Amino acid sequence: MSINSIINSTLTGLFTTQSALKTTSNNISNVNTEGYARQVVETESIVVGGAGGGVRIAEVKRIVDEYLEAARLTAESDASGSQVAREIHDRLQGLLGSPDSDSHLTARIDDVFANLSELTINSGSNIVREGVLASIEQFTQEIGRLANGIQQLRGDVNQKVFEQVEIANNALDRLAELNPLVVKHKAIGGDVTGLQTQISQALNDLSQVMDIKVETLETGAIVVSTTSGVVLLDRSKRELEYLGPGTVSAETRFPSVQVHRIDPSTGERVGTPVDLDGDLQSGTLRSLIDLRDDDLRNLSLSLGEMAGQFSDQMNAVHNQFSAVPAPNQLSGHMTHIQGSHAVKFTGQVTFSIVDADTKLVSKTTVDFDGAPPATYTDLVNQVNAGLAGSGTLSLVDGVMTFTSTNPANGVVISDVDGSPSNLGGKGFSHYFGMNDIIEASVEASYNTGLDGTEAHALDAGGAATLEVRDANNRVLTTYTYNVAGTSYNDILTDLNNVSALGQYYSFSLDSNGALVSTIKPGYDSLHISTISDTTSVAGSGMTLTQVFGIGDKYTAGRTSNMQIVERVRNNPANLSLSKMDQTAVVGAVTMGKGDQRGAIAFENLQETLVDYDSAGGLSAMSVSLSQYTAAILSHAGFMGQRAQDKEFDAKATLDDVNIR
Numbered sequence: 001m002s003i004n005s006i007i008n009s010t011l012t013g014l015f016t017t018q019s020a021l022k023t024t025s026n027n028i029s030n031v032n033t034e035g036y037a038r039q040v041v042e043t044e045s046i047v048v049g050g051a052g053g054g055v056r057i058a059e060v061k062r063i064v065d066e067y068l069e070a071a072r073l074t075a076e077s078d079a080s081g082s083q084v085a086r087e088i089h090d091r092l093q094g095l096l097g098s099p100d101s102d103s104h105l106t107a108r109i110d111d112v113f114a115n116l117s118e119l120t121i122n123s124g125s126n127i128v129r130e131g132v133l134a135s136i137e138q139f140t141q142e143i144g145r146l147a148n149g150i151q152q153l154r155g156d157v158n159q160k161v162f163e164q165v166e167i168a169n170n171a172l173d174r175l176a177e178l179n180p181l182v183v184k185h186k187a188i189g190g191d192v193t194g195l196q197t198q199i200s201q202a203l204n205d206l207s208q209v210m211d212i213k214v215e216t217l218e219t220g221a222i223v224v225s226t227t228s229g230v231v232l233l234d235r236s237k238r239e240l241e242y243l244g245p246g247t248v249s250a251e252t253r254f255p256s257v258q259v260h261r262i263d264p265s266t267g268e269r270v271g272t273p274v275d276l277d278g279d280l281q282s283g284t285l286r287s288l289i290d291l292r293d294d295d296l297r298n299l300s301l302s303l304g305e306m307a308g309q310f311s312d313q314m315n316a317v318h319n320q321f322s323a324v325p326a327p328n329q330l331s332g333h334m335t336h337i338q339g340s341h342a343v344k345f346t347g348q349v350t351f352s353i354v355d356a357d358t359k360l361v362s363k364t365t366v367d368f369d370g371a372p373p374a375t376y377t378d379l380v381n382q383v384n385a386g387l388a389g390s391g392t393l394s395l396v397d398g399v400m401t402f403t404s405t406n407p408a409n410g411v412v413i414s415d416v417d418g419s420p421s422n423l424g425g426k427g428f429s430h431y432f433g434m435n436d437i438i439e440a441s442v443e444a445s446y447n448t449g450l451d452g453t454e455a456h457a458l459d460a461g462g463a464a465t466l467e468v469r470d471a472n473n474r475v476l477t478t479y480t481y482n483v484a485g486t487s488y489n490d491i492l493t494d495l496n497n498v499s500a501l502g503q504y505y506s507f508s509l510d511s512n513g514a515l516v517s518t519i520k521p522g523y524d525s526l527h528i529s530t531i532s533d534t535t536s537v538a539g540s541g542m543t544l545t546q547v548f549g550i551g552d553k554y555t556a557g558r559t560s561n562m563q564i565v566e567r568v569r570n571n572p573a574n575l576s577l578s579k580m581d582q583t584a585v586v587g588a589v590t591m592g593k594g595d596q597r598g599a600i601a602f603e604n605l606q607e608t609l610v611d612y613d614s615a616g617g618l619s620a621m622s623v624s625l626s627q628y629t630a631a632i633l634s635h636a637g638f639m640g641q642r643a644q645d646k647e648f649d650a651k652a653t654l655d656d657v658n659i660r
Contacts, residue, residue: 068657073207073214074227074282075654080208081287082647088157088291089640092299095149096636105146108139109310109629113606119577119599129572133564136314140438140562143307147250147559150300155248157292164209164285165242165257171206172224175199176237179221186220206232210276210283228279230259237262239269240276250300250560251553253529254293256473257285278472293473294525295639297552298616302632304556305615310625311436311444311562313605318437319413319430321576321598324591325356326410327567328403332432333439335398336448336537336547338457339377343368344449348416349428350582351383351402353390355409358591360584362390368421398540400432412590414580424449424512435576437568441560446549448513452489456544459483462535464544468504471525476504481544483535491544501528515548527552555615 097104102111115128115135122128178199185192199222206212206224212232215223224233232238242257256275263270280286345368352363364386366372366379373379376395383393391411394401402411413429415421421428424447429435431449438444465480479500485491488509496502504526506518519526530551533543545551568574577598578591605625612628614620617635621628 070213072654072657073203073212075650075657076204076207077211077282078650079647079654081283081285082643082650084160084284085287085291086640086643086647088153088288089295089643091153091156092150092296092636093640095146095153096633099633103142105139105142105633106626106630108135108142109626111135112139113603113626116599116603116606120596120603123577123596123599124594126572129575133569133572133575136438137564137569139310140307140564143303143310143559144562147300147303147307147556150296150303151248151250154252154292154296154300157288157296158244158248158254161242161244161257161285161288161292164288165240168206168209168240168285171202171209172233172238172240174202175206175222175224175233178202179233182220192220208284210285211281226276226279227281230274230276230279232259236264241273250304250556251529251551253467253469253531254473257289275474278470278474280472289473294471295617297556299632299636300556300559301552301616302618302635303616304558305612305618306625306628306632307440307562308444308555308558309610309612309628311438311440311558313608313610313625314438314602315433315436315444316426316430317598317601317605318576319427319433319435320415320579320601321595322410322412322414322435322578322580322591323574323576324358324578324593324595325573326354326358326412326591327574328407328410329401330403330411330413330429330434331401332399332434333436333443334540334542335400335432336457336540336542337376337395337398337400337432338538338540339375339380339395340538341376341457342454343373343376343379344451344454345372345421345423345428345431347419347421347427349421350412350414350416350580351387351391351393352412352414352580352590353387353404353406353409354412354590358410358578358589360586360588360590361406361409362387362586365416366421369419398537398542400434402434412580414582416582424514436565437575438562439565440558440562442546442554442557443549444558446514446547446554448509448547450488450509450513452487452492452509454488455486456488456491457538458544459536459539462533462544464533464535465531466501466545466550467529467531468501468526469529470523476526477501478531481535515550 099106101107112132112135115132119128119132178195182192182195182199184190185195203212203214203222203224211227212224213227217223222233223231225231239260239262240257241260243255245252245254256277258273259276260269260273261271262268276285277289280289347369348365348367350363350365353361355361364383366382373382380393380395384391387393389405390409391402391404394403402413404411413434415427415429423431426445426447426449433439460483462483463480465478467478468476470476479495481491481494481500484494492507492509494500495505495507501507504520504523505528506520508516508518510516517528528551530545530553533545535544536542537544537547546554549555563569575598578593578595579597581588581590584590607624609622610625610628611622612618612620617639618628618631621631623631
């Protein structure tokens with residue numbers, strides 16, 4: 001061997017060792033670098049003319065266990081998703097407040113009943129009445145604050161969806177840039193470990209947003225997809241898009257995050273986009289969508305059910321009694337009822353005119369069982385004839401109004417003892433909201449009293465478009481009901497058709513005339529939204545979906561503008577606590593200001609079992625108002641604790657994978 005060969009062989013050894021030391025130094029300096037994998041130098045002999053000519057570096061490899069790398073990406077996705085869920089639930093618990101706070105929702109409703117209990121002792125005291133009204137107002141305000149706060153929190157979560165989509169797009173952009181560089185350098189035998197480290201870091205960022213799986217090709221390029229198989233990167237780049245709303249309310253419908261394929265030559269989107277929501281299994285994006293569409297939405301629905309039942313129960317009592325002196329006019333809220341509609345009430349109700357001293361001026365009783373008026377026009381005429389000009393009952397655009405002709409006199413509507421009026425589980429005054437104590441933007445109860453055989457009276461030409469989505473925010477079907485047929489049974493038949501919504505739901509009317517939508521077997525966590533509704537019930541201004549309360553707008557919306565009615569709020573004397581003496585004759589006193597029966601009826605609501613529909617995360621149950629309020633907060637607390645536990649478990653798994 002020549003001296004030159006010996007020197008050359010020695011130099012190759014020195015250069016190779018120097019490169020190996022550089023790799024070792026790089027390993028040490030990057031020991032805490034996220035996404036970095038240990039590198040090793042593989043050497044090979046140099047052979048010249050059949051003889052050894054020294055040593056050279058064959059390849060610098062990243063030491064990566066593919067199984068552990070996949071497990072790490074999965075654990076990263078789980079940990080990131082559980083962390084953001086816990087953070088949002090922490091904010092929710094802060095919104096709900098501390099259970100030992102005087103402003104906590106359970107404390108507010110307890111305060112209502114404590115003041116009502118005081119009212120039974122001194123029902124005539126204006127100071128006590130003011131205390132009752134103040135506690136009710138504080139309770140309704142707290143409901144409104146929570147309802148608004150939940151929607152604001154949903155809005156914040158929705159904004160985070162935008163942010164996570166942007167993070168995912170940035171990671172996909174980096175991967176799309178790095179992929180061809182790896183292929184190029186590997187093809188010419190270059191060191192690609194630095195590029196692979198950058199790819200690993202980008203994959204780590206992407207895995208925090210969503211669950212991914214990675215396949216490495218012979219060329220060194222990678223193919224990235226969700227674990228369910230939606231391609232995110234191959235020879236073409238993919239881009240995520242979210243066109244969600246800027247503001248959020250109970251009725252907001254959120255679009256899906258979509259995946260677009262990008263043409264490599266033009267940079268333009270091509271082909272049909274893929275909806276991503278239903279394919280996400282973990283990561284921050286999955287958690288945010290679940291929080292927005294499930295946890296927070298469900299809480300708003302449960303809160304709406306609670307608000308509706310509280311209002312309805314309070315109104316039911318208030319409508320059974322009268323203020324002293326009686327008001328000159330009682331006017332209800334809008335209903336679907338028109339003058340031509342058939343009267344379906346049972347029992348008996350009395351319409352009375354009393355003077356300022358509650359002495360009876362005149363009265364007339366309608367017997368819905370013995371001599372029922374055929375239509376509401378007939379009912380109005382019958383009452384007006386019976387009062388002989390001392391008072392007037394009217395029905396205009398679905399609003400029932402009872403007015404004393406003499407401004408100095410008052411009006412009273414009272415059910416006959418032993419045979420109370422009833423339609424849909426409500427007395428006459430309660431059904432029309434004539435003497436309500438609480439009002440809101442939408443109805444508290446959707447017990448319409450209708451049965452399937454009744455004429456629907458929907459104006460021709462109207463249409464209602466309904467949408468069904470699953471738990472993954474996927475639109476399963478959209479159906480437009482065009483007004484047809486003559487009865488409500490005809491409407492039910494249309495909705496139950498499998499070409500409409502019948503594949504997913506079965507629709508019926510219960511004994512109180514409420515629309516019951518039962519999810520078909522094989523489906524779970526579906527919900528219906530109203531996209532548009534131009535129907536009108538006999539020109540009343542009420543739509544079909546409004547009458548039956550179809551969609552979150554009417555379920556969760558029962559918290560909106562919930563408050564004590566103005567005439568009671570402004571004057572505690574208008575709190576109705578006195579019972580009409582139906583045996584009184586003209587000129588006799590009919591009511592006393594110190595009557596405690598109304599106060600006792602209000603207090604009894606504390607122990608009254610109320611039938612709650614399934615709403616949000618709570619199943620149907622029969623409990624008291626206070627118990628249901630506690631159930632909502634308990635369920636919210638359970639979800640918060642579950643989020644904490646999931647975060648703890650996910651981070652423990654991630655730590656374990658990283659150690660390995």
